[in-house]
């Protein structure tokens with residue numbers, strides 16, 4: 199399976215939803231990406247009477263999961279339902295949610311009073327102008343190239359003990375190692391099952407970790423995994439090794455490579471940085487501020503380990519910061535107007 203085929207097997211779009219029309223003229227903020235981060239950012243902005251348009255291509259990272267877990271009050275709710283409610287709430291306060299894909303976003307000429315402007319273009323050729331941008335496009339999980347792995351992603355192939363751990367507790371679980379972070383991953387899954395096998399799959403496992411694994415009853419297999427094996431019902435039943443042996447497993451835990459979704463955003467000039475655990479993300483500071491004036495980032499595109507709650511919280515913080523900066527810009531513009539009309543009035 200090529201990388202593209204693997205991504206297609208893993209990617210799922212949420213059920214199509216009605217799109218709002220794109221706003222005319224200049225809006226206060228365009229939010230690129232309508233997952234938990236983007237929608238919460240938009241909610242804060244809309245509730246602050248800011249004109250806000252969310253542009254979303256409808257493929258959130260957790261679309262393959264049946265339910266969101268570990269999120270207080272919403273635990274067990276399907277991802278599509280949380281997002282449906284989120285869109286409804288943004289719209290309730292006058293925000294718009296447009297189904298579409300952003301293919302370019304870049305700074306435009308500032309307004310006459312010197313305020314920032316951005317042009318955002320969609321794949322269908324439409325454009326919109328915004329004063330500020332919140333990027334919340336999430337990330338792409340890239341699994342190791344093992345035949346049969348991608349089709350079980352989000353069900354029997356899992357990455358996060360807090361998202362799916364309870365659901366796979368006490369099962370025969372295999373850790374398919376992808377790097378040093380898999381060692382820590384193993385202890386978290388060991389907490390959930392006594393039947394844990396660690397497949398090194400070409401990665402290093404130091405002697406100290408081997409001793410610690412042995413102490414916890416974690417079996418180690420160094421022979422590479424060649425494919426995932428299913429039972430007659432199509433459920434994951436094990437892995438085949440390079441020597442032909444099949445090791446029975448019901449669940450595989452894999453740390454994917456996490457790549458920020460930056461396509462189409464190059465024109466913003468946002469720096470990307472390396473992060474722990476084979477991840478990369480847009481560099482950001484407090485409340486998602488970036489070194490590019492007028493552009494904020496939130497959620498998995500900057501913080502790959504943020505779960506739904508943390509992503510939503512980051513979006514809310516960024517939305518509030520954008521509103522604060524707009525309030526300052528509005529006041530600067532008002533003062534400038536008075537100064538221009540009557541140069542002495544502004545100093546009184």
Ligand SMILES: Cc1cc2nc3c(=O)[nH]c(=O)nc-3n(C[C@H](O)[C@H](O)[C@H](O)COP(=O)(O)OP(=O)(O)OC[C@H]3O[C@@H](n4cnc5c(N)ncnc54)[C@H](O)[C@@H]3O)c2cc1C
Nearest residue numbers: 231233234235255256257259260267300336497498505506
């Ligand atoms: C299988 C799986 C299960 C998970 N289960 C849980 C769980 O149980 N509990 C939990 O808390 N977390 C869970 N997570 C983590 C959760 O998915 C993330 O925390 C969350 O999705 C991050 O939200 P986000 O808004 O940053 O990104 P996303 O939810 O990925 O949303 C990004 C949005 O931006 C859109 N987008 C991207 N590029 C563009 C573009 N160019 N133009 C327009 N739109 C664009 C996408 O279509 C998408 O709708 C799980 C993750 C996976 C992979």
